Amino acid sequence: MEVRKSTNKAEESDVIVIGCGLSGLTAAYEIFKIEPNTNLCLLEAKDRLGGRTLTHEIDIGDGQKAKFDLGGQWVASSQPDILEILEELNIETYPQFIDGTKVMQVGHNNVIRTYQSDIPSLGSFWGVIELQLFIWKAERLAKQISIEDPYSWDQAQEYDAMTMDHGNVC
Numbered sequence: 001m002e003v004r005k006s007t008n009k010a011e012e013s014d015v016i017v018i019g020c021g022l023s024g025l026t027a028a029y030e031i032f033k034i035e036p037n038t039n040l041c042l043l044e045a046k047d048r049l050g051g052r053t054l055t056h057e058i059d060i061g062d063g064q065k066a067k068f069d070l071g072g073q074w075v076a077s078s079q080p081d082i083l084e085i086l087e088e089l090n091i092e093t094y095p096q097f098i099d100g101t102k103v104m105q106v107g108h109n110n111v112i113r114t115y116q117s118d119i120p121s122l123g124s125f126w127g128v129i130e131l132q133l134f135i136w137k138a139e140r141l142a143k144q145i146s147i148e149d150p151y152s153w154d155q156a157q158e159y160d161a162m163t164m165d166h167g168n169v170c
Contacts, residue, residue: 013041020044021051022072027087 015031017024020042028040042049051070060066075082086093104120105112114157115121145153151160 011041012039014039016041016043018043018048019051022053024051025049029085 001005004085015028015038017031019041020028024042024044028042031038031040048054053073054070055067056070057065058068074096075086077083083093101114101116102120103112103114106120113120121127145156150156153159
C-alpha cells in the first residue's frame with residue numbers, strides 16, 4: 001500500500017476514511033486486505049496518522065531522554081480483536097509492570113502524586129463518593145443511547161460536538 005501526503009488536488013478515491021486514529025487505520029487496513037487495489041484516501045486533521053496513540057521523547061534530566069507512550073497505548077486480554085490485528089501485523093506487545101512506585105497528575109491544580117498500590121487512592125472519602133456518582137451518571141447515559149444507532153439519541157449532536165476543553169460535561 002502506497003502512502004503519500006495530499007497535493008491538495010481533487011483526486012478520485014474508491015473509499016475515503018475520515019480520521020486516521022487506530023479505528024480509521026484499522027478500517028483502511030481491513031478494506032485493503034479484502035481489495036488490495038482499492039484507491040483509499042485517508043483524511044486526518046493532524047500532521048500524522050495514529051490519533052491518540054503516540055510515543056513522545058521527553059527530557060528526563062541530566063541530558064537523558066526517555067520515550068513515553070501517550071494516549072491509548074494499552075491492550076488487554078479482554079480485547080481479542082485488537083490482539084489479533086497486532087499479531088497479524090507482527091506488532092510486539094510488552095507487559096505492564098504494576099510493582100513499585102507509580103506517578104499520577106490529578107485534581108484541579110494538577111498536583112503530581114505517587115502511590116504504591118494497584119489502584120491509586122482518591123485522596124478522600126469525598127473523592128470516592130464523586131467517583132461513584134460519576135459511574136452512576138455514565139451508566140444512566142449509556143442506557144439512553146442505542147448501540148445500533150447512537151445518533152438517534154436526542155442529545156447526540158450536543159455531546160458529539162463536545163471536546164475535553166468543555167470541562168465538566170457530565
